[in-house]
Amino acid sequence: MFKIIKAILDWSEVWALLIPLTILLIRRKQPPYFRPIIIYLLLSLLLDILIDIGYVYSGHVPHWLNPNNYLYNILSIIRFICFSSFFILLKQPFLATLKKILPLVSLVLIIINFLFSEDFFNPNTFSSRLFATEAGLLLFYCLQYYLYNMQEEKTTTHREPEFWIVTGLSIYVVFNFLYFLFYTSLIANHVNFVVFMWNFHNVSFIILCIFIAKAFYVSRSK
Numbered sequence: 567m568f569k570i571i572k573a574i575l576d577w578s579e580v581w582a583l584l585i586p587l588t589i590l591l592i593r594r595k596q597p598p599y600f601r602p603i604i605i606y607l608l609l610s611l612l613l614d615i616l617i618d619i620g621y622v623y624s625g626h627v628p629h630w631l632n633p634n635n636y637l638y639n640i641l642s643i644i645r646f647i648c649f650s651s652f653f654i655l656l657k658q659p660f661l662a663t664l665k666k667i668l669p670l671v672s673l674v675l676i677i678i679n680f681l682f683s684e685d686f687f688n689p690n691t692f693s694s695r696l697f698a699t700e701a702g703l704l705l706f707y708c709l710q711y712y713l714y715n716m717q718e719e720k721t722t723t724h725r726e727p728e729f730w731i732v733t734g735l736s737i738y739v740v741f742n743f744l745y746f747l748f749y750t751s752l753i754a755n756h757v758n759f760v761v762f763m764w765n766f767h768n769v770s771f772i773i774l775c776i777f778i779a780k781a782f783y784v785s786r787s788k
Contacts, residue, residue: 659714661710684696
């Protein structure tokens with residue numbers, strides 16, 4: 567039974583994405599500000615298929631798929647660009663300039679980091695610094711969304727489709743921030759613990775995908 571559950575969780579980064587994508591196929595008409603999220607889902611599906619194939623069939627895949635930590639780094643950058651673009655496209659006036667500048671500054675710092683500090687193609691681990699920074703910045707975007715709605719005294723926020731995406735993303739980044747932050751140091755000394763905790767990361771990812779699917783459904787049904 568445990569092996570079945572583990573196998574399901576191991577592949578959750580692939581099949582969980584099919585939940586919102588299935589809703590999207592049924593309810594195709596979505597608002598323009600959902601486009602970055604749709605792009606993220608499609609690119610994430612492609613990368614996660616490659617990542618999981620490399621992980622599950624590590625001894626039987628081309629060398630560029632194992633180790634595949636660089637694919638996680640690419641996925642982190644794509645996720646940040648897409649979700650930050652989503653928040654910008656919401657066009658909430660709260661901290662509007664900062665929200666537009668932050669992705670550009672972050673990308674410059676990411677390039678500097680991998681040029682002079684970290685190895686983007688590190689065979690032992692993905693960039694803990696990159697993932698933790700991404701989670702921290704996305705948490706900022708989520709918090710400013712909630713603060714804006716509080717200032718506007720909105721009481722029907724849950725009826726707005728973007729609310730479900732922000733809430734799902736909030737759960738994902740809050741749950742994983744500390745895990746990402748200490749991932750590199752933990753994997754050097756506590757590999758089994760890191761592998762075990764990744765199952766909880768996968769659960770939070772499933773929640774994110776379910777909430778995105780809810781957003782697609784609510785949006786089309788309005």
